[in-house]
Amino acid sequence: MGKTFAEKVLGKATGNEVSAGQIVTVEPHFCMSHDNAAPISKIFRDIGVNKVWDSSKLVFILDHAIPAPTDKHAQNHKVIREFVKDQGIEHFYDIMSNGGVCHQVMCEKGYALPGLVMVGSDSHTCTYGAFGAFSTGIGRTEMAATWATGKIWFKVPDSMKISVNGTFSRGVSAKDLILRIMGDIQSDGADYMSVEFHGKAIADMSLGSRMTLCNLGIEMGAKNAVCPPDDKVLNFIKDKAKSDKWESIWADEDACYEKALEYDLANIEPGVAKPHTVDNYSPVTEVKGTSIDQAFIGTCTNGRLQDLEEAAKVLSGKRVAVRTIVIPASWEIYRKAMSKGVIDILLDAGCVLANPGCGPCMGNHEGILAPGETCISTANRNFKGRMGNKESFIYLASPATVAASALKGEIADPREVLV
Amino acid sequence: MKVKGKVWKYGDDVNTDVIFPGKYTYTVLDPAEMGKYALEDLDPEFARKAQPGDVIVAGKNWGCGSSREQAATCLTSLKVGAVVAKSFARIFYRNAINQGLPVIQSPAAVDSIEAGEQIEIDFENGLIRTDQGKEFAFAPIPEYVRGILQDGGLVEHIRKSLGLE
Numbered sequence: 244m245g246k247t248f249a250e251k252v253l254g255k256a257t258g259n260e261v262s263a264g265q266i267v268t269v270e271p272h273f274c275m276s277h278d279n280a281a282p283i284s285k286i287f288r289d290i291g292v293n294k295v296w297d298s299s300k301l302v303f304i305l306d307h308a309i310p311a312p313t314d315k316h317a318q319n320h321k322v323i324r325e326f327v328k329d330q331g332i333e334h335f336y337d338i339m340s341n342g343g344v345c346h347q348v349m350c351e352k353g354y355a356l357p358g359l360v361m362v363g364s365d366s367h368t369c370t371y372g373a374f375g376a377f378s379t380g381i382g383r384t385e386m387a388a389t390w391a392t393g394k395i396w397f398k399v400p401d402s403m404k405i406s407v408n409g410t411f412s413r414g415v416s417a418k419d420l421i422l423r424i425m426g427d428i429q430s431d432g433a434d435y436m437s438v439e440f441h442g443k444a445i446a447d448m449s450l451g452s453r454m455t456l457c458n459l460g461i462e463m464g465a466k467n468a469v470c471p472p473d474d475k476v477l478n479f480i481k482d483k484a485k486s487d488k489w490e491s492i493w494a495d496e497d498a499c500y501e502k503a504l505e506y507d508l509a510n511i512e513p514g515v516a517k518p519h520t521v522d523n524y525s526p527v528t529e530v531k532g533t534s535i536d537q538a539f540i541g542t543c544t545n546g547r548l549q550d551l552e553e554a555a556k557v558l559s560g561k562r563v564a565v566r567t568i569v570i571p572a573s574w575e576i577y578r579k580a581m582s583k584g585v586i587d588i589l590l591d592a593g594c595v596l597a598n599p600g601c602g603p604c605m606g607n608h609e610g611i612l613a614p615g616e617t618c619i620s621t622a623n624r625n626f627k628g629r630m631g632n633k634e635s636f637i638y639l640a641s642p643a644t645v646a647a648s649a650l651k652g653e654i655a656d657p658r659e660v661l662v
Numbered sequence: 663m664k665v666k667g668k669v670w671k672y673g674d675d676v677n678t679d680v681i682f683p684g685k686y687t688y689t690v691l692d693p694a695e696m697g698k699y700a701l702e703d704l705d706p707e708f709a710r711k712a713q714p715g716d717v718i719v720a721g722k723n724w725g726c727g728s729s730r731e732q733a734a735t736c737l738t739s740l741k742v743g744a745v746v747a748k749s750f751a752r753i754f755y756r757n758a759i760n761q762g763l764p765v766i767q768s769p770a771a772v773d774s775i776e777a778g779e780q781i782e783i784d785f786e787n788g789l790i791r792t793d794q795g796k797e798f799a800f801a802p803i804p805e806y807v808r809g810i811l812q813d814g815g816l817v818e819h820i821r822k823s824l825g826l827e
Contacts, residue, residue, distance in 0.1 A: 266806070278688060279687070282691060286817060289817050290817055290820050290821060290824075290826070291821055291824075291826040292824070292826075307687075307688065308688055313689065315688060315689045315691075316688050316689075319688050319691075364729060365728075365729055366727065366728050366729040366753060368729075380729040380753055381729060381753065381756065382729055382730075382731035382734075382753060382756060382757035382760060383731040384731060384757070384760040384761065384815065384816045384817060385756060385757070385760055385816065387817070388760075388816050388817075388820050391820060391824075392820065392824075396806070430675055430723060430726050431675070431722055431723035431726065431749060431751070434723065434749065434751065434752065435752050461727075461753075462727075464723065464726060464751055464752065466752060520675060520677075522675075605679075605684035605685075605687070605728070606683065606684045606685040607684070607685060607687075607688070611685075624677075624679065624727060624728075626677045626679035626680060626727060627679065627680055627703050627704075628679055628680060628683045628684075628685075628702075628703040629679045629684060631684075631685050633680075633683075633702075633703040
């Protein structure tokens with residue numbers, strides 16, 4: 244019997260053959276923390292160890308509320324800078340033009356690498372699976388304990404195989420596919436599991452699209468999500484890799500799966516997750532005409548260059564009907580979008596741009612909703628209160644659907660706008 | 663180890679944003695203060711009325727969503743005795759244990775226990791008893807996890823294992 248990706252990666256990390264269900268203890272290759280590095284540093288002090296086990300394995304990226312919107316946030320950032328200095332942490336992305344949303348930075352700067360075991364104190368750490376890493380989110384105390392000991396325990400997860408074939412129709416993208424999968428299997432459909440994406444359509448997809456798929460693994464309850472480390476990945480990481488410990492690892496052909504699903508992209512249409520759960524799926528055609536007050540394009544889910552380009556294609560030469568906030572996921576993306584003229588198209592259409600970071604995604608700043616307002620967003624969560632007000636409504640959708648809706652001031656089908 | 667208290671009952675897929683809203687994650691930093699905001703967007707009465715030892719009984723996938731540990735810390739801040747659910751989202755499950763908050767999976771108990779009932783949880787014998795005389799057995803908590811709970815959470819557990827006590 245062959246092994247799954249999770250069994251092979253965790254087996255390599257422990258130096259033994261392992262199988263699903265076993266408890267293993269491993270030393271992670273990288274530990275990512277964002278603004279919560281401050282409270283974690285406090286817990287680390289409470290443990291009573293003076294130095295982190297290996298300062299070169301810690302990566303800090305400020306993104307959740309930057310630049311600081313309140314004095315409390317400013318104090319929080321200050322604590323992090325002091326800890327970075329005290330511990331000699333070299334991989335630190337402060338509020339500077341090499342930064343952005345933590346998961347985007349981890350991928351574009353070459354931390355996310357095939358076969359590595361990575362943990363992050365953020366649930367969307369599963370994004371790095373797009374580059375063939377085993378990566379998962381953990382809580383603050385667990386991160387502090389990992390800094391102190393260099394070790395973390397995992398149950399080797401069961402695995403789910405999602406095979407995808409076919410090609411996207413016009414106006415349809417990876418976000419529509421993953422929203423549909425989340426609707427089908429629900430928010431606990433992959434609980435505790437390692438989700439593997441297989442098939443020709445995954446091979447055809449850009450790394451950005453794969454990141455969107457893996458990013459939303461957590462919204463199905465998955466421990467991690469992963470795509471095959473093919474030539475696209477290897478070409479990307481060449482000259483960028485921040486570790487030499489990586490190795491291309493993929494599941495055996497005859498691996499054993501707890502669940503297997505198959506999708507043909509020909510059957511995927513523009514979709515949304517309706518308020519207030521991520522698995523409340525509906526095709527756009529069924530919610531068309533729902534009035535909106537705000538549109539938001541950005542986040543670790545859909546703030547990449549290809550996402551901004553998709554939105555620009557819809558908005559080019561037209562004018563938005565509601566306030567439309569665009570936040571590129573990193574400054575690198577911001578610059579590329581500027582030089583390609585994408586930012587001009589968005590500004591000409593009436594969109595406003597904010598600095599790379601998480602923005603209003605989890606209700607910190609830059610686009611909080613008023614009671615009774617509705618936002619259509621490219622982000623990852625539409626829970627009640629997520630964008631700062633519990634009496635507001637959030638629809639999740641692809642960049643093309645969000646842009647089309649922004650034009651009309653109501654939820655719209657991008658296929659009717661794209662020519 | 664035993665826990666005794668009133669039941670607060672909730673449904674399926676209760677997410678971390680309604681347990682502890684994201685807007686407080688960098689403004690409410692003192693664990694003692696986090697209890698005030700517990701379940702704010704789900705049941706505003708809870709934080710005002712919950713008593714030490716009270717137990718949350720909920721459907722499937724309790725704690726789905728964010729990795730924010732405050733979703734567990736806000737409950738320990740109110741001295742909630744335990745969360746009994748049909749199933750748990752994995753990050754919440756680990757966070758709860760690391761905060762010393764017992765989490766018990768028992769679909770049968772959840773189906774049968776009503777809001778407002780008084781229940782007792784006996785961890786040694788793996789039993790939930792209601793004041794109506796109903797009993798539900800649950801699988802014993804794994805030894806490693808029990809060790810963390812007994813030490814009152816992961817920080818104390820690590821301190822002990824590193825000889826820092």
